[in-house]
Amino acid sequence: MAESLERRKARARALVRRLERTYPDARIALTFSNPLELLVATILAAQCTDERVNQVTQGLFKKYRTAEAYAKADLAALEREVYSTGFFKAKARAIIGMAKDLVAKHGGQVPRSLGELTALPGVGRKTANVVLGNAYGQPAIAVDTHVFRVSQRLGLAKSEDPEKVHDQLCQVIARAKWTRVSHLLTTHGRRVCTARSPACPDCPVLALCPWPGKTRAFA
DNA sequence: ATCCCGAGGG
DNA sequence: CCCTCTGGAT
Incomplete structure (x- = not known):
């Protein structure tokens, strides 16, 4: 029974x-309320310490402020910038691919639904729920x-x-x-x-x- | 040596 | 369901 x-x-x-x-x-370790920043930081957080993500994003978020900026980023340059977070090739590719999708399909904005978020390349169930819960204030379990x-x-x-x-x-x-x-x-x-x-x-x-x-x- | 605030691909 | 990608921490 x-x-x-x-x-x-x-x-x-x-x-x-x-x-x-x-x-x-x-609370969540990566406290970015800006949806795009939280999305990028969460992608970088895989298999990586929060301290290092915070370290890397400090410079990254000054250089790239919009989805358009990431979409136009040079792959090799972005790889170098996220190198120390591990999985750097996959992460750099994912961020650029995701950003291109944001620009092409969402007017450069981060969407607010689970389906739209997980449809973005490099964004899975966990990352999508982090964004929903912590950037958009929707009830979400990551x-x-x-x-x-x-x-x-x-x-x-x-x-x-x-x-x-x-x-x-x-x-x-x-x-x-x-x-x-x-x-x-x-x-x-x-x-x-x-x-x-x-x-x-x-x-x-x-x-x-x-x-x-x-x-x-x-x- | 083994695991990690993952996701995509075969 | 399996594998791969990566540096870093333990």
Whole structure:
């Protein structure tokens, strides 16, 4: 007999309440409210520290201020500029391709719907949801590896498919809380519920956690 | 050595 | 479903 939806929602509420009290300062690490800047910064953030993204974007955002500017950018030059964030060839290509699409199909503006965002080259489900939630104030859960892992361990989602995890989270979390929960789960994943050696003894939701592997890293 | 606030391609 | 792309942190 599977846990009922109402039961799972109640569990999720308890978890979120506790995380909310533990991480009142939880927020997205890349705080660009400008949609284009947030979009570019989020693309650069893949497999890269926030510090380095902030470092690289400082110069980048002075040079490129519009989608048109990125669309006309020299590929080799942009590759050099984003080099230290890793995946530099793919990222530079993605940014230019995305910008060309913004100019050609959206008047140089960053669109506001999930479908339009993910249709942009280089923009996937995670990046699109970051933009929706943090630049446009729409309820949106961005499933990065932290949110995925923490959701699995806390039993908020069961699937191995990130897409389904996203949907299961949306099912169990109140819509108004989506963006906030995204930040809370990411913060918890970075600070405590880490991939390799989770700090279970210090975990604020240990009592609510059904993960079979909990605390064993320290046994 | 292994993983990471991903996405596209085969 | 698998693989690849990359530097950096641990």
